[in-house]
Amino acid sequence: GEDVEQSLFLSVREGDSSVINCTYTDSSSTYLYWYKQEPGAGLQLLTYIFSNMDMKQDQRLTVLLNKKDKHLSLRIADTQTGDSAIYFCAESDSSYKLIFGSGTRLLVRP
Amino acid sequence: SAVISQKPSRDICQRGTSLTIQCQVDSQVTMMFWYRQQPGQSLTLIATANQGSEATYESGFVIDKFPISRPNLTFSTLTVSNLSPEDSSIYLCSVEDEGLTQYFGPGTRLTVL
Numbered sequence: 001g002e003d004v005e006q007s008l009f010l011s012v013r014e015g016d017s018s019v020i021n022c023t024y025t026d027s028s029s030t031y032l033y034w035y036k037q038e039p040g041a042g043l044q045l046l047t048y049i050f051s052n053m054d055m056k057q058d059q060r061l062t063v064l065l066n067k068k069d070k071h072l073s074l075r076i077a078d079t080q081t082g083d084s085a086i087y088f089c090a091e092s093d094s095s096y097k098l099i100f101g102s103g104t105r106l107l108v109r110p
Numbered sequence: 111s112a113v114i115s116q117k118p119s120r121d122i123c124q125r126g127t128s129l130t131i132q133c134q135v136d137s138q139v140t141m142m143f144w145y146r147q148q149p150g151q152s153l154t155l156i157a158t159a160n161q162g163s164e165a166t167y168e169s170g171f172v173i174d175k176f177p178i179s180r181p182n183l184t185f186s187t188l189t190v191s192n193l194s195p196e197d198s199s200i201y202l203c204s205v206e207d208e209g210l211t212q213y214f215g216p217g218t219r220l221t222v223l
Contacts, residue, residue, distance in 0.1 A: 031210065042202055043153070043214040045111070088152065096141055096206055097168075100152045 002026040004101035006089055011107045018076040020104045022089030025070065029091040032065060033098070034074045037086045046074070046087075076106075084108045112137050112205050114215035122221045123193050130189045131218045133203035138183035141206035144176070147217070148199045156201075159186040193222045 003025045012018045024032070030051050035043040049056045049063045049072075056063045062075040076083055089101040113136040123129050133142065142159040156176055157165040165178035180186045190197050198221050204212040 033211065035214075040219075042216040043204075045211055045213060048211055096143075096158070096212075097155055098153075098212060100154075102152045 002091070002099045004089055004091055004099050006087075006101040006104045008102065009105050009107070011109060012079050013109050014079060014081055016079055018074075018079045018083070018106055018108075020074045020076075020087050020089075020106065022072040022074075022101055023070055024072065024089075024091045024099075024101075026091060026093065026099070027070070028093045029070075031092050032063075032072050033090040033092075034061075034063065035088040035090060035100075037088065037103070039085075043088065079106075079108050081108045081110060111213050112139060112207060114203065114205060114213060116203060116215040116218050118218060119216065120219040120221075122223060124223055125193055125195065127193055128189055128191045129193065129220060130187050131201050131203075133186045133188070133215055135184045135205050139205040139207070140183070142180060142186045143204045143206070143212065144178065144186070144188045145202045145204065145214075146199045147202060153202065156188070159188075190220065193220075195222045198222045 006022050033048040034046040037043050060077045064073045086103040086105050088103045090098045092098050115134045117132045144156040145153045147153045155168050156171045157167040159165050159178050159180040161180045177189045200217045200219050202217045204214045
């Protein structure tokens with residue numbers, strides 16, 4: 001079945017760049033997403049990318065997609081303490097069902 | 111993007127009781143979904159709430175345990191029945207937007223004693 005995997009934890013210093021990685025197995029994935037979950041809150045959609053794209057940039061966020069290797073990454077430039085949260089990668093085919101990774105906890109140290 | 115609210119935001123319930131969670135959207139949407147997030151875990155889709163018809167449940171989830179209503183295009187409820195401590199989770203609703211993305215509500219944190 002479909003599977004999405006992420007590393008569990010990432011720690012960076014304030015001002016550095018963060019790179020969160022994700023791999024998926026479903027070759028029919030059409031859309032890939034990054035969501036952010038702050039403590040005690042719901043999920044906030046950060047960005048998404050279509051499978052026919054290889055890069056998308058939105059202010060401090062850069063998403064890279066390597067479809068051949070089924071690898072997705074989220075780069076956060078100039079990471080701030082407010083970026084500390086859990087980041088979920090998710091994929092879907094055209095059936096609207098989202099398959100989520102286990103989440104990466106990002107800790108930004110002052 | 112749609113604005114989604116959920117009630118209650120959190121609750122503590124006794125074993126054997128039920129909890130009904132409401133999800134309200136500020137615009138009409140075709141697709142609404144219910145997810146469960148167990149402590150320290152990722153999100154798992156429970157069911158798709160269809161307006162005017164029965165919900166579509168994912169493997170491992172059944173209507174008797176998780177009855178869902180979808181009376182109109184802006185509202186849905188999820189009931190978690192016959193509660194046990196294993197049901198302690200965050201329950202989130204989401205809505206599909208133009209076939210591209212899903213937006214999530216703030217979640218309902220359920221603790222079962």
